[in-house]
Amino acid sequence: MKFFLDTANIEDVKELIETGLVDGITTNPSLIAASGRDFKKVIAEMCELVPGPVSAEVAALDHVTMLKEGRHLAEIAPNVTVKVPLTLDGLKTCRVLADEGIMVNVTLCFSSGQALLAAKAGAAFISPFVGRLDDIGHDGMQLIQEICLMYANYPELETEVLAASIRHPLHVIQAAEAGAHVATIPPKVIYQLLKHPLTDNGLATFVKDWEKTGQKII
Numbered sequence: 001m002k003f004f005l006d007t008a009n010i011e012d013v014k015e016l017i018e019t020g021l022v023d024g025i026t027t028n029p030s031l032i033a034a035s036g037r038d039f040k041k042v043i044a045e046m047c048e049l050v051p052g053p054v055s056a057e058v059a060a061l062d063h064v065t066m067l068k069e070g071r072h073l074a075e076i077a078p079n080v081t082v083k084v085p086l087t088l089d090g091l092k093t094c095r096v097l098a099d100e101g102i103m104v105n106v107t108l109c110f111s112s113g114q115a116l117l118a119a120k121a122g123a124a125f126i127s128p129f130v131g132r133l134d135d136i137g138h139d140g141m142q143l144i145q146e147i148c149l150m151y152a153n154y155p156e157l158e159t160e161v162l163a164a165s166i167r168h169p170l171h172v173i174q175a176a177e178a179g180a181h182v183a184t185i186p187p188k189v190i191y192q193l194l195k196h197p198l199t200d201n202g203l204a205t206f207v208k209d210w211e212k213t214g215q216k217i218i
């Protein structure tokens with residue numbers, strides 16, 4: 001499973017890129033607003049740092065303006081993935097951009113039916129929002145499972161399932177078990193995946209015992 005970082009914070013990307021864990025980035029208008037930075041500059045910097053897909057979301061709601069915005073964003077770098085909402089105008093935009101060879105991430109997906117439409121519209125990625133479904137008492141991960149099963153019936157579909165709205169490590173594990181191609185993960189959750197108290201305790205003991213030997217490796 002590929003890991004995308006769900007962030008508009010360039011420092012988070014710089015810190016984690018050296019691990020080789022970062023296959024791409026997703027941003028959204030809320031993350032850009034939280035960063036307080038210029039949208040297009042953030043996207044350009046992300047695209048320089050990460051060779052994989054960097055999702056940049058259109059702001060318009062109508063097809064004509066979405067298309068203009070999408071083409072404009074795609075000019076920033078070859079690895080820009082234009083993010084469009086799962087609306088009729090979004091799907092029309094997806095179709096045109098996909099036919100022009102531009103990768104499209106269809107976002108705000110909350111049902112298998114929506115995911116089927118996005119795939120037929122040529123989406124490179126479909127983003128079902130797990131955490132936001134959990135928030136309203138639904139089972140977000142069940143949606144990931146359903147979409148993965150459905151897409152698997154049609155191997156010619158090139159749309160990748162991108163588990164979004166990930167809130168905790170278990171979501172990442174379950175998305176991998178379901179066969180999601182990608183999980184977009186907030187940096188905080190990457191660190192949660194990394195940490196284990198037994199690793200910390202074990203390491204502290206090894207350090208203490210190594211000191212007792214009085215030896216040096218170099």
Ligand code: E4P
Pocket residue numbers: 006026027028107127129131132164165166184
């Ligand atoms: C990413 O593409 C989505 O915009 C993001 O994962 C949404 O996450 P949230 O529901 O935590 O805002």
